[in-house]
Amino acid sequence: MVRNIVVLGGNSHPALVDSVCNMLGLPACNRILTKFSSGESRCEIQDSVRGKDVYIIQTGFGGNGSKLNDHFMDLCIMISACKTGSARRVTAVLPLFPYSRQPDLPYKKSGAPLFKAGSESGRKDYTFDSVPATPAPGVPRTAGLINGTDITNRLAKTVLTNGVNGANGVGSMSPVKQTNGESYFGGNGVASPVQSTTIGSYTTHDYQNVSHIGAFQAKPGYKQWVAQAGTLVANLLTCAGADHVITMDLHDPQVQGFFDVPVDNLYGRPLLKRYIQTHIPNYKDAVIISPDAGGAKRATAIADSMGVDFALIHKERRPTKITDRQNASMMLVGNVADRVCILIDDLVDTGNTITRAAKLLKKEGATTIYALLTHGVFSGDAINRIKASAIDKIVVTNSVPQDEHKALLGSKLDVLDISPIFAEAIRRVHHGESISVLFNQD
């Protein structure tokens, strides 16, 4: 029994909350956390938190009828409620940190960006930076370009040459908006399966509805970009009143630096390592693979500590040059012929990366393919893709609820329990003990 700790659970992962509470030997804090019929979150904390050390467990996962943004707002509201309820310290425990990973731009199968930057034909004639013209006294804002060409003429041309997207030329943003309006917020079907068909040459799994993006066009000459919400999420948590954040295997360790409060980034690595040692026969002869260069550090850390060979898959998202063979976007560095392969990564979302990596490994002669990942989000058509893939066994932790995934994937999926790590981290943080032991335990 630990005193003065209050463990408060969100709605995203009740099983993990129960498990952590069991290990700490205390009941979860009573609370009401539902929605008003208007859609606003309703939160009432029924046990006293005055002077207590409060830990709020909410993972960044939406699915099974619940929504990620709802969970995140719930978390902020709970933090704020505890703060106004005179809690001594509020720690947000986010096993999977939301918005920690966002691709720069959606991309096609070929690797080219999904959005078109203005018009292809127009760009030959004027340089990228010259639109709109740099304002100067006497130079109207949009009347012309530096080189004196009339921009309205150019724009008119742009409309015509963008034949692919037909009616959605310059200035017809509103129809796009209108079609967006209802369909996104309409039903509760956010968790509904994403269409697995590919529309044109787009990969649909990255977005819920690609037809809207297909119609979207940036202003000619402006390179559209996608907002990165990582910093915002960090600031919102601090602004709600979080004094401390505990998370696991951040996709970008830099996210830690977005916070002004202490962030403990736990590692799933020891768990994965133990799984390899206990469940994979002859693991000493296996090869550890990182499916992309960004995860190389993670994978080499495991490979080095076990003295196992390492290989890397290089993923090229952008086409090198239009003339090149564009499908050769994945490249294996290392040798896997007649070996057991262990793919290591931090997160499986749509499963695109690891299934393609597995395909490549099989082609290169791998015998058995294991995929070990900390966070198993399995969004979109990930489950079907993994079922059909060359992966023999996929292992994830329960940083997000896995019951549904387990039911669908059956024996192909193994789930590792992270609640001991989080329970121990909470205990240690509460008692002011070092938690670095958790980083390098074997």
Next chain:
Amino acid sequence: MSAEMANEIKLISGRSHPELSDKIAKRLGIEVARTVSLNYSNQETSFTVGESVRDEDVFIVQSTTTGDVNEGLMELLIMISACRTASARRITAVIPNFPYARQDKKDKSRAPISARLVANMLQTAGANHIITVDLHASQIQGFFSVPVDNLYAEPSFLRYIRENFKTEDCVIVSPDAGGAKRATSIADHLNTAFALIHKERPRPNVVGRMVLVGNVEDKIAILVDDMADTCGTLVKAAAVLKENGAKSVLALVTHGILSGNAIETLNSSVLSALVVTNTVPLGDKVERCPKLRVIDISPTIAEAIRRTHNGESVSYLFTHAPV
């Protein structure tokens, strides 16, 4: 500096209420900026910016979608933060129906003051200015340290009443004590009688006993309130007014949230009409409920945006509704 060089209004629309954004844009004679919001398959919201907002005066219009408030709020926060990182000169969040406005006080132990949280979040994201309509409690303005322009639907309501009824036949009724100020203000402007209903509320979204204070006999009773959610209050109040001899009862409400079974409740009620503004997207509710009338609030919001941009006073809009 020549006029062409002044920074311009960039109107960015969230997904919650594109119709309103389009109306505002049309009124201002500009186009809605090219941006698109989407949800990734893992349900994270992504916001793509398709034109420059550098050094522009950015207005982001985002209402609340009934049943999906958090999704819209998160999208708004991401949009604000994106514009901030893109060097917008000023970011004004235009939030016709302020979310969580009813959770504005610690009414019991450990209750969250979510309205304050939302205020803090908007400022953290980078909002420099807020424009909203009929805040549930005007004290919410105090949660902000940036300017908040709280517009009123009242001038639009006054016009509606004058155009549709003989004012001497009307009596303005507040369905609860909290809204008395709002109702008396309208009654004073129209020079009509005023009545009040006292109610007890045992639990949220549940309505208790009601007592009428004032006389509504043989009059057209006009209920005035700031929001109609499940409509339980309005419908019960209408029944009370009917029992007390009102000729007919209608309701004028700023925010038609109309959640849950509101439409069915309305259809089977003694209310002859519910008049709302379009601060909240109504979807197919107008078709499903023949009693629902909609007043367009976009001229007021558009004018507020124009005046804010040009640095003119907004107080004219507190008493006048642009046509």
